[in-house]
Every structure is written in structure tokens, then in C-alpha cells.
Amino acid sequence: LMQYNNTHEREQTQAMEQSVMISIRGDQEIRGAEKNTTEFVTEGRLTSTEYGYLLEYEESALTGMEGTHTAFQIRPASVALIRTGTFRSQMIFERGRKHYSLYDTPYGTMTMDIMTDALRSTITDAGGELEIRYAIEIEHQVTGECRFLIQVRPSEAPLIQ
Numbered sequence: 001l002m003q004y005n006n007t008h009e010r011e012q013t014q015a016m017e018q019s020v021m022i023s024i025r026g027d028q029e030i031r032g033a034e035k036n037t038t039e040f041v042t043e044g045r046l047t048s049t050e051y052g053y054l055l056e057y058e059e060s061a062l063t064g065m066e067g068t069h070t071a072f073q074i075r076p077a078s079v080a081l082i083r084t085g086t087f088r089s090q091m092i093f094e095r096g097r098k099h100y101s102l103y104d105t106p107y108g109t110m111t112m113d114i115m116t117d118a119l120r121s122t123i124t125d126a127g128g129e130l131e132i133r134y135a136i137e138i139e140h141q142v143t144g145e146c147r148f149l150i151q152v153r154p155s156e157a158p159l160i161q
Helices: 002-015
Strands: 017-030 036-048 053-058 068-074 079-085 088-093 098-105 108-121 128-138 141-154
Touching: 017 053, 088 108
Parallel strands: none
Antiparallel strands: 017 036, 017 141, 036 053, 053 068, 068 079, 079 088, 088 098, 098 108, 108 128, 128 141
16 A cells, blocks of 8 residues: 555656746846846746745756756745756745855855845746846845846747747
8 A cells, every 4th residue: 555655646746747948037237247147948847846836957058057957946935946966056035034045166165145125926837937036145245136037838838929
């Protein structure tokens, strides 16, 4: 009976996971530097969990983080961004709260403070949008403003313009 339950749970988990196309736009305005915008489209996975959604994809040479796995844990009141591999970090976004994290790169480790200004998610099993606007402090110095705009759609759905 236990084996049946484990198999059944695995089948349920697989049924809640789907391949998606992810369109990501990242804007960074770092003090003393030009505004930097990154846009790319990649394939990934969207998994429905008991807490919300898990959105995952592999970084590429285009983002400068090749060899890095990125996951967004999307919950009703917060989002966690977890990177593993070449670049390792965990960032928590929760509107109105400051969260401290470490950013581990091949070049060294930095401390980062994240203050989330806006957090909006319309992500469902059918896709949707995730927007995060936040201020970033590196080594406790106010450094700049950042924004993620992520659009998710099932892989077979037509591209929305």
C-alpha cells in the first residue's frame, strides 16, 4: 500500500508540472552606471505546489550565468529567487520588508539587502505574469533599483505580443 501511495503522489506531481515558455525582462539602474536592460525568452517548467507555483529554467551565456539553475518560488505574499550552480544566491521578495542574502559568484561572495517595493503575480496553471520591483544594497550601500517582468505561457500557446 505504501508503494502505491508514493507512486500515486509522484503521478500527481508530474500532472501538475508543465513545460512553459518564459519571457524575462530585467531592468537595473545601478548608481553611477548606465541603466541595464536584459530581455530573453527561454523554455522552463511551471509546477503547481501546495504553497503556490515553482517556475524554473536554466541560465545561458546570454544572461552571463551559464551553468546556473534559476527557480522562483511564487507564494501569495512572497517570492523566493533561488540560484544554484555557477552563481548561487537566494533572494526573498516580500513587499515592504528588507531581506538579507548572500550572492556567491565565481569572483567572490557579496552581501545583498533586498527591499521589495512592488510584488505582483497573476501566475496560474495557464501561465501569467510576475512583476517584482526592488531596491538593492550591496555590502550595505544603497546601489540601485531593479525590476523583473516575467511572462509565462504554456509551450504550445501562441506568443502574446
